[in-house]
Ligand SMILES: Cc1cc2nc3c(=O)[nH]c(=O)nc-3n(C[C@H](O)[C@H](O)[C@H](O)COP(=O)(O)OP(=O)(O)OC[C@H]3O[C@@H](n4cnc5c(N)ncnc54)[C@H](O)[C@@H]3O)c2cc1C
């Protein structure tokens with residue numbers, strides 16, 4: 001199991017266990033983490049699973065695919081650290097990942 | 107415009123479930139008109155995931171969203187359904203009685219339909235433009251902020267800011283550049299989803315000094331009495347500045363909203379329409395709800411469930427429309443009368 005921490009817009013943090021091979025979005029939904037809606041269920045088709053990746057982890061994540069970049073156009077307040085959490089695969093390499101959920105999704 | 111369109115059934119929503127309803131109604135000789143706010147059939151499948159694979163349509167090991175829609179269109183062709191696109195169904199009025207239902211539907215564009223049964227196949231609701239998250243935008247909407255262009259002339263001589271990076275944003279940039287005093291296109295990154303030829307055309311206009319391209323995001327609106335004077339922007343380098351403009355058009359894609367259906371006198375449960383599981387009828391006799399829009403114990407929002415629902419709803423619709431007709435159960439494989447309707451016998 002890999003630990004992932006979600007920090008909401010008000011600063012409250014929640015740490016959950018995520019299975020390797022699943023996605024960061026799935027970890028949030030399975031653990032009822034607020035601030036992630038994931039309307040399309042992870043098909044990279046809704047941009048309601050938007051997160052800001054903590055600076056310390058930006059380097060460790062593979063870069064967003066063009067499809068994810070395109071979908072990020074529909075998210076609100078997109079920043080250089082913005083990602084769609086359904087497109088981030090959970091692996092041992094990102095154990096301890098910290099992501100911030102935005103004030104508003106879609 | 108004011109001619110009333112009279113038909114057996116009106117289907118609200120041309121998603122996969124609304125499309126298959128045409129088939130099930132058609133086998134029972136029930137003629138249908140479909141109305142959708144989108145410019146094309148297919149609902150979520152066509153709008154949200156046309157190229158993505160679906161694996162759980164029976165007998166299709168894999169089909170794409172658009173592939174499914176194309177096949178449904180082919181399958182319902184023999185029944186000659188009438189499509190009304192770019193139209194929002196605004197109101198539903200009950201004219202008849204529970205035993206002999208009759209309804210009048212009106213669209214936002216002024217079309218009027220009269221029919222004996224209504225199938226609401228509205229899915230997650232009507233597709234509507236997403237609003238940018240800036241405070242006070244409502245004050246400017248339809249005065250100086252527009253999500254669609256109704257008349258190009260209203261942009262003549264104006265300073266127009268278009269926001270977005272997809273085909274709508276690029277198409278309107280190119281269309282309005284010759285008419286407007288100045289067009290500025292703003293996008294969050296210097297990379298566009300839109301078709302490459304329109305991106306190239308846009309870059310040529312920028313190079314020729316005929317329009318402006320700004321990389322940044324909107325942070326606020328300035329103006330008074332609904333008239334915009336400038337849009338505040340955070341540039342890609344973090345710097346804040348204003349873009350002076352009289353008109354702004356944000357293109358941030360579409361989102362699904364229940365919309366006018368909430369006011370049609372139907373019972374609602376968390377924005378869904380409760381139905382029974384025998385006929386998929388709502389609390390208003392003659393009005394059915396099928397597909398993602400309905401709810402009942404055990405409901406699954408799957409295309410396959412929607413297909414089943416329309417088959418049963420059509421049986422009850424048949425009894426309203428042809429009360430005296432004897433109901434006989436038939437297979438398409440073996441019934442010559444069904445095959446005649448399908449144009450294969
Ligand atoms: C990314 C993604 C992947 C999916 N994958 C699968 C899958 O693998 N298998 C599966 O079974 N399902 C899948 N689904 C779900 C499936 O797409 C839906 O169950 C299906 O689209 C529902 O069909 P529908 O016809 O009920 O509604 P929709 O497809 O939502 O269509 C409803 C239509 O009604 C229109 N409408 C609504 N109100 C009005 C109004 N007042 N006036 C005019 N028009 C109106 C809308 O504009 C829309 O076009 C997926 C969904 C998504 C988003």
Ligand code: FES
Pocket residue numbers: 025037038039040041042043044045046047048049071084085086087
């Ligand atoms: S869940 Fe829809 S884009 Fe990630």
